[in-house]
Amino acid sequence: MADVVNATTKSLATDAPADLPADAEKFWAPPADLDTLEVPPNAESIPALQRLGPLPFPRGGFPLMGFLATVYDHIADHADEVLASGSRRSL
Secondary structure, three states: OHHHHHHHHHHHHHOOOOOOOOOHHHHHOOOOOHHHOOOOOOOOOOOHHHHHOOOOOOOOOOOHHHHHHHHHHHHHHHHHHHHHHOOOOOO
8 A cells, every 4th residue: 555655646746737836936936917817807796716616525513615615805904905905015
């Protein structure tokens, strides 16, 4: 079993997509043309959680979708405040 895990791990480590930068700073940096990014016309009218689709696991007693919706709302509000202030460092 360990041989299978080691072979899989080695395969994953060496088969990284060629179009991804090796440097983490470059990977997470916004592209130069970020301001020209086109947003789909209905993106604002359909909440992100609905666009992602149903949960991939059974629902339990905890209202996970409601919790995630609240988190997304807080993040969106914070992003709006940061962008309105003109600072990108606080995101």
